[in-house]
Amino acid sequence: MTTQEFQALSPATLAGRLGQIDAVRTRLGDPQEWRMREVGDGNLNLVFIVDGPGGSVVVKQALPYVRLVGESWPLPLKRAFFEYNALTRQNRRDPGSVPEIYYFDEGQAIIAMEFLSPHxxxxxxxxxxxxxxxxxxxxxxxxxxxxxxxxxxxxxxxxxxxxxxxxxxxxxxxxxxxxxxxxxxxxxxxxxxxxxxxxxxxxxxxxxxxxxxxxxxxxxxxxxxxxxxxxxxxxxxxxxxxxxxxxxxxxxxxxxxxxxxxxxxxxxxxxxxxxxxxxxxxxxxxxxxxxxxxxxxxxxxxxxxxxxxxxxxxxxxxxxxxxxxxxxxxxxxxxxxxxxxxxxxxxxxxxxxxxxxxxxxxxxxxxxxxxxxxxxxxxxxxxxxxxxxxxxxxxxxxxxxxxxxxxxxxxxxxxx
Ligand code: ADP
Ligand code: MG
Ligand code: MG
Ligand code: MG
Structure with a gap:
């Protein structure tokens, strides 16, 4: 995926795009049975909860603009790179304080992480x-x-x-x-x-x-x-x-x-x-x-x-x-x-x-x-x-x- 043009995820495309990623698939089970809901309530990004027969995963994706405002306010995808790098450092410096990271795709600005529940x-x-x-x-x-x-x-x-x-x-x-x-x-x-x-x-x-x-x-x-x-x-x-x-x-x-x-x-x-x-x-x-x-x-x-x-x-x-x-x-x-x-x-x-x-x-x-x-x-x-x-x-x-x-x-x- 990293070499392809950026594409925003949707519930319809998510299983097709992440179904072959081992780190995600092993936690969720058969991609045919995945159920997705977009839950992002933040100002900037897409956040999906993905439920499968084996468990749940959160998938966060940056968009090339500010979600709250729309395409008129561009914002670079690389914020996902900084988020991923910050999470790995925080987890090292205060173990267990942040969600576990399962997968990161820099080009598509996607982070798959632990679903915090019942948080x-x-x-x-x-x-x-x-x-x-x-x-x-x-x-x-x-x-x-x-x-x-x-x-x-x-x-x-x-x-x-x-x-x-x-x-x-x-x-x-x-x-x-x-x-x-x-x-x-x-x-x-x-x-x-x-x-x-x-x-x-x-x-x-x-x-x-x-x-x-x-x-x-x-x-x-x-x-x-x-x-x-x-x-x-x-x-x-x-x-x-x-x-x-x-x-x-x-x-x-x-x-x-x-x-x-x-x-x-x-x-x-x-x-x-x-x-x-x-x-x-x-x-x-x-x-x-x-x-x-x-x-x-x-x-x-x-x-x-x-x-x-x-x-x-x-x-x-x-x-x-x-x-x-x-x-x-x-x-x-x-x-x-x-x-x-x-x-x-x-x-x-x-x-x-x-x-x-x-x-x-x-x-x-x-x-x-x-x-x-x-x-x-x-x-x-x-x-x-x-x-x-x-x-x-x-x-x-x-x-x-x-x-x-x-x-x-x-x-x-x-x-x-
Ligand atoms: P943004 O950068 O757009 O503000 P957030 O990372 O704050 O996005 O996520 C938006 C919302 O998605 C959070 O308020 C929370 O409800 C949900 N969420 C994000 N990450 C997780 C997670 N790891 N587990 C459960 N819910 C999450
Ligand atoms: Mg937020
Ligand atoms: Mg944010
Ligand atoms: Mg107290």
Missing amino acids: VILRKSLMAGTRHAGLGGFLGRFCARTLFRGSDLSLPTAERKADLALFAGNVELCDITENLVFSDPYFAAELNRHTPQLDPIVTALRADTDLKIAAQHLKMTFANNAETLLHGDLHTGSVMVTGDEARVIDPEFATYGPMGFDIGMLIANFLMAYCAQPGHAEAPGARAEYQEWILSVVDEIWTSFTAEFTRLWRSERTGILYQASLFEDQGHGLASEQARIERLAAIWRDCLGFCGIEIHRRTLGLAHIAEYDEIADDAARAACEARGLMLGRTLAVARAQFTGMEEVLDLARRTN
């Missing part, structure tokens, strides 16, 4: 008010392991430089992040939309030059600080969960960037889910306890991130930075701890900044979140969204003033 998309679960045991711990460890082990703290320098070069090719998806996340929310960009009742706040935010400068500082950090391999799109729609298990999917935006980016985006999506709860409450106030559970997950993400980062710092510092030969081996173990604390403080500041900007772009930009969009009443939705916007503004502009997560969570509780 559901975390974002939907947060709307429904469902709790998940161990979620914050899983997500914090995933971030610590993938971010630490993809960086100069861990990798052999030749390997990191090769990966830096490889993922530098993901230009078009980085360009989406650079524009849609860091710039579009702060002016009347063509693709933006927002709830009409937010007009006065939107006008104020776009006139807020401190905020615009903060957003551009963060954009510079994202574009220039190639610290580690990021997932690049780590929101709650890229996490699938059961009652007590979680997996991360969809790293097609993978790029080298700052450690705080993935965690900041992730936390932003929990804070928006928190703000949206009144719009999904069965009765006024019925989601108050659930809101506190969401905040406890945010707390757990940061706590487990720092704990795992610390463990890796003390046991796996095998890269070119802060070598033990300079510190522990010279009797300067305390200085190593001081350096670690300084690194974590820098990640923390970036994380809060990215968190604030992510909240803004999911409320004012092109790609919104279901937690807000599914609140039918404009005024009720605007009330939830306004709270998030104000919270995001403070996090982005005053990020250096927060000394711990409890302050952030209190701010979320107090912001109206």
Whole structure:
């Protein structure tokens, strides 16, 4: 297939095209009996669940354009190549955290992978008010392991430089992040939309030059600080969960960037889910306890991130930075701890900044979140969204003033 012209898969052609691929066929059984359904609910790609007599497989295919917008917005197929390469690295750095990959066809931009079941998309679960045991711990460890082990703290320098070069090719998806996340929310960009009742706040935010400068500082950090391999799109729609298990999917935006980016985006999506709860409450106030559970997950993400980062710092510092030969081996173990604390403080500041900007772009930009969009009443939705916007503004502009997560969570509780 790789040498043939690209062809989008369809339920009618899928068995004919993948039926002879051993890695897929052995998991599904006789292709004549395969049943396909297209389930893609994302913005960019085709996703099929294929059921056969022997089991099920997910088949994801990139299209040469943005699915949400159509052929008028071309987007290269090579994003599947970056997704495949990111998944293999994430699986190595945090085994079992992502779906197992069965097959990859670069030319056709097809990835066949483990069907996660009975997993559901975390974002939907947060709307429904469902709790998940161990979620914050899983997500914090995933971030610590993938971010630490993809960086100069861990990798052999030749390997990191090769990966830096490889993922530098993901230009078009980085360009989406650079524009849609860091710039579009702060002016009347063509693709933006927002709830009409937010007009006065939107006008104020776009006139807020401190905020615009903060957003551009963060954009510079994202574009220039190639610290580690990021997932690049780590929101709650890229996490699938059961009652007590979680997996991360969809790293097609993978790029080298700052450690705080993935965690900041992730936390932003929990804070928006928190703000949206009144719009999904069965009765006024019925989601108050659930809101506190969401905040406890945010707390757990940061706590487990720092704990795992610390463990890796003390046991796996095998890269070119802060070598033990300079510190522990010279009797300067305390200085190593001081350096670690300084690194974590820098990640923390970036994380809060990215968190604030992510909240803004999911409320004012092109790609919104279901937690807000599914609140039918404009005024009720605007009330939830306004709270998030104000919270995001403070996090982005005053990020250096927060000394711990409890302050952030209190701010979320107090912001109206
Ligand atoms: P996109 O890049 O278009 O956002 P995603 O990778 O996020 O595509 O997949 C879209 C949807 O397909 C997910 O929201 C999820 O419902 C489903 N999906 C994707 N991968 C899997 C998987 N491995 N197992 C089960 N469902 C999946
Ligand atoms: Mg997705
Ligand atoms: Mg927990
Ligand atoms: Mg995607």
